Amino acid sequence: MSQLELTNVSRWYGNVVAVNDVTMAIGPGVTGLLGPNGAGKTTLLAMMSGFLAPSAGTVTLDGASVWRNIEVYRTLGLVPEREASFGYLTGRQFVVANAELHKLPSPGAAAERALEVVDLVEPASRAIGTYSKGMRQRVKLAAALVHEPSVLLLDEPFNGVDPRQRMHFMALLTRMGEDGRTVLFSSHILEEVEQIARQIEVVVAGRHAASGDFGAIRRLMTDRPNQYAVRSSDDRALAAALMRLPSVGGVGLQGRRGLEVQVTDFGAFALALPGLAKQEGITLREVTPTDESLESVFTYLVSS
The missing domain is CATH 3.40.50.300 (P-loop containing nucleotide triphosphate hydrolases)
Incomplete structure (x- = not known):
């Protein structure tokens, strides 16, 4: 070795x-x-x-x-x-x-x-x-x-x-x-x-x-919001609830594709999301990072 x-x-x-x-x-x-x-x-x-x-x-x-x-x-x-x-x-x-x-x-x-x-x-x-x-x-x-x-x-x-x-x-x-x-x-x-x-x-x-x-x-690029695709049993209700979280910078409705969520604090968001969904009676079906691909990371590094 x-x-x-x-x-x-x-x-x-x-x-x-x-x-x-x-x-x-x-x-x-x-x-x-x-x-x-x-x-x-x-x-x-x-x-x-x-x-x-x-x-x-x-x-x-x-x-x-x-x-x-x-x-x-x-x-x-x-x-x-x-x-x-x-x-x-x-x-x-x-x-x-x-x-x-x-x-x-x-x-x-x-x-x-x-x-x-x-x-x-x-x-x-x-x-x-x-x-x-x-x-x-x-x-x-x-x-x-x-x-x-x-x-x-x-x-x-x-x-x-x-x-x-x-x-x-x-x-x-x-x-x-x-x-x-x-x-x-x-x-x-x-x-x-x-x-x-x-x-x-x-x-x-x-x-x-x-x-x-x-x-x-x-995840160490704290100056850039993380992007997540989120789908649930009630996307509109979840969007309204997410906007109350300090770790969320923005939420966009994407029709059948669910929500596009900008997260300013990855750790806080990961901890808060399951509890928030349970509190609102919403079932989470998908939570996927959309900008953790190598292409996204490379683009961020080259443009910074």
Whole structure:
């Protein structure tokens, strides 16, 4: 079980600051790295994988610096967004070459295992230059997995992947996280992140904006009212009663969809609602937060 740690990490290019004083820890499980385009995600992944030196601060894997430390590649795998020009190699040759670089005792057998994991055994004898974008993503993943790393870093791994391949990718990353590996992937498709990673790290304009379970992050945003969808046996009567609660900022009738409730104090609302409904003789049928999705949390963080 491995852990990546960044401590006061910055990276600048001349007068341009790409990453500014970021501190975070990435442990076992699946973590999503989020941020708008140009936020610094790729720069962070490059420093975590040891391909780019921090201008300030430290990046360590299990306590050891990753910069100029080839030993970290025994336990670390990287799937970059950019593609190297190896179109003349077959998929199998490319993965075997990576196994040989890791000095594995049986490069061929290790390559076959990795190709099987990413469902690429059959087309592995074809040149990479003939592959679709999704197949090129899979062969890069096979190369990163060939030495069975305990830490896997992926930069936009779902780009160009068809729906069936995407589901396979998601299941694979989920399984790796459940097995205790440390998996960090960046993505601009929030729905994909939400399906496989409750833990998120958010960077905005090079700064670390938030860290943790995105539902918990949302509940800590006390400056923004929580939104709830509420349905009951008598929505109009419940709306009138809710407006008497100090923890409720507003109530809107949504016809058959029930009520839309703005809550200014999540804890007080959760405690008061059941008692209020019982007092009014109203049966609660649904109480659902509508802005605890990853998309809502991300939007709030980026716009704040």
